[in-house]
Amino acid sequence: MSSNDDLKKKTVSSLIWKLFEQSASSFVSLVVQIVMARLLAPDEFGMLAIMLVFVNVGNVIVQSGLNTAIIQGPDVTERDYSTVFWMSFVVSLVLYVIVFAAAPAIAAYYVMPSIVAPLRALVLILIVNAYNSIQEAVVARALEFNKTARATVIAGVTSGALGIISAVAGTGIWALVVQQLLFQVVKSIVLAVQIPWKPRFLFDAGRARLLFSFSWKLLVSGLLEQGYQSLSDLMIGKVFDSSSLGFVSQGKKYPQALGLMLDGAIQPVMLSAVARVQDNKENVKRLARRALKTSTFLIAPSMVLFAFVSKPIVLLLLGEKWLACVPYLRMYCFVYALLPVHTTNLQVLNGVGRSDLYLRLEVIKKIIGVSILCVTVFVFRDLTAIVFGYVLSSIICTFVNAHPNKRVIGYSYLEQIRDICPAFILAVAAGAVSCLVVPLNLPVFASIVLQSVVMTVAYLLLAYMLKIEEMTYLLDMLAKLRK
Numbered sequence: 001m002s003s004n005d006d007l008k009k010k011t012v013s014s015l016i017w018k019l020f021e022q023s024a025s026s027f028v029s030l031v032v033q034i035v036m037a038r039l040l041a042p043d044e045f046g047m048l049a050i051m052l053v054f055v056n057v058g059n060v061i062v063q064s065g066l067n068t069a070i071i072q073g074p075d076v077t078e079r080d081y082s083t084v085f086w087m088s089f090v091v092s093l094v095l096y097v098i099v100f101a102a103a104p105a106i107a108a109y110y111v112m113p114s115i116v117a118p119l120r121a122l123v124l125i126l127i128v129n130a131y132n133s134i135q136e137a138v139v140a141r142a143l144e145f146n147k148t149a150r151a152t153v154i155a156g157v158t159s160g161a162l163g164i165i166s167a168v169a170g171t172g173i174w175a176l177v178v179q180q181l182l183f184q185v186v187k188s189i190v191l192a193v194q195i196p197w198k199p200r201f202l203f204d205a206g207r208a209r210l211l212f213s214f215s216w217k218l219l220v221s222g223l224l225e226q227g228y229q230s231l232s233d234l235m236i237g238k239v240f241d242s243s244s245l246g247f248v249s250q251g252k253k254y255p256q257a258l259g260l261m262l263d264g265a266i267q268p269v270m271l272s273a274v275a276r277v278q279d280n281k282e283n284v285k286r287l288a289r290r291a292l293k294t295s296t297f298l299i300a301p302s303m304v305l306f307a308f309v310s311k312p313i314v315l316l317l318l319g320e321k322w323l324a325c326v327p328y329l330r331m332y333c334f335v336y337a338l339l340p341v342h343t344t345n346l347q348v349l350n351g352v353g354r355s356d357l358y359l360r361l362e363v364i365k366k367i368i369g370v371s372i373l374c375v376t377v378f379v380f381r382d383l384t385a386i387v388f389g390y391v392l393s394s395i396i397c398t399f400v401n402a403h404p405n406k407r408v409i410g411y412s413y414l415e416q417i418r419d420i421c422p423a424f425i426l427a428v429a430a431g432a433v434s435c436l437v438v439p440l441n442l443p444v445f446a447s448i449v450l451q452s453v454v455m456t457v458a459y460l461l462l463a464y465m466l467k468i469e470e471m472t473y474l475l476d477m478l479a480k481l482r483k
Contacts, residue, residue, distance in 0.1 A: 032156070036176065037318045042242075042247060043241070044246070045176070046245035051118065052180075053234060055125050057223065059129050061219070070084060081137075081197055082199055084134060088133060089130040089199075103117075110238065110242075122177050135192070150194070151186075155182075163179025220359055221355070221362035228365075247325040247383075251387070254329060259337075292420065295343075296341075296423045296470075297423045301430060301456075304333070307329075307334070308435065309452065310333070311323070365397045365401075368397065426463055429462060433455065
């Protein structure tokens with residue numbers, strides 16, 4: 001078997017396992033979140049959103065882009081793994097002490113005195129992730145995503161069950177902390193059983209400098225991205241209240257989970273595949289086009305359907321107390337429908353080692369995003385305007401992310417638009433057909449199911465009749481799996 005055939009076989013196998021991991025974990029997470037949303041109040045989810053700001057930013061610093069440097073590097077050794085682990089571990093300890101000490105001040109600033117102890121417990125995730133990030137890198141380099149699939153599903157079920165039990169027991173915000181923390185702990189334990197790599201007392205200062213020379217740009221990029229994502233939560237939590245933040249957070253959570261489930265299955269696999277053929281521009285472009293078109297083919301109809309049935313779904317699953325999140329959910333559906341354009345272009349830059357361009361793009365996008373955010377928060381002072389600002393920023397940033405790849409791999413923005421247009425056009429057409437169900441005035445559950453079935457059938461039928469390339473590709477892949 002040729003090296004290209006071997007790579008294709010590994011890539012397809014990894015894609016299937018990654019899709020299973022994302023689908024199963026998202027399903028488990030969705031069930032857990034629905035149950036906990038019924039048991040807990042919006043303001044408790046708002047408090048979690050504030051606490052996760054410090055965890056998410058801390059995770060970016062702990063990893064420092066070093067896990068991507070390991071995946072992308074052509075000649076990584078056991079010494080590199082241990083070197084990166086000890087760097088991340090020390091950073092995680094320092095950050096934990098800082099947040100532990102700052103917890104009372106954070107709680108006072110947001111007038112949330114009850115988050116002091118939960119915040120101190122939740123940031124233990126940083127220490128766990130110092131280890132887990134290396135485990136994930138080892139798996140990604142070997143394209144053995146079946147191992148992370150097992151770990152993610154087991155961790156989701158275990159942490160979700162214990163979180164729900166805690167919520168039923170009346171622990172309030174602690175139930176959310178238990179669920180978040182245990183997920184990472186259990187995932188690391190299950191991966192440790194499957195992966196032979198364990199930390200060793202090795203540290204190579206020379207290799208540390210070399211790896212960091214690539215990763216520091218990703219660190220700054222990650223901080224810009226996570227800081228931007230967190231800024232709106234911090235502003236909403238301060239300018240409005242924790243309940244308002246809970247509604248916006250909940251409206252974002254479900255489209256985000258759906259988008260990451262579908263796109264997140266494809267992009268990590270593409271990064272590993274691109275890293276293996278980074279010297280061949282034609283192969284990289286081929287992989288990028290396949291990733292963008294396949295991901296959009298799956299995500300576009302999913303987001304259109306989700307936007308159409310969002311109100312009955314929220315009413316049925318979360319309850320009437322969460323109806324205020326519906327307008328935000330619909331707008332975030334559009335934001336995450338564009339996710340493949342962002343991630344594909346950025347993964348190409350990472351895969352070919354152009355972290356310098358990646359950083360430059362992040363700076364430009366954050367200037368745009370923060371400018372729009374400040375106007376919507378301080379001028380309009382309206383939650384709907386704030387979320388719409390994210391929609392506008394997402395549209396503008398598709399061009400920003402795509403622009404460098406015209407030069408890097410010969411894949412222009414106009415080519416990308418042409419590649420994704422069929423999926424969006426078919427999704428809107430199928431969505432319009434599904435709206436014929438609404439006048440029937442069926443019970444909520446029956447209406448959701450029938451509208452979903454009608455849109456799915458219409459979308460797939462149109463794609464098959466028009467011989468859309470992505471449809472043919474997916475059918476061929478399924479046919480090969482049966483053999």
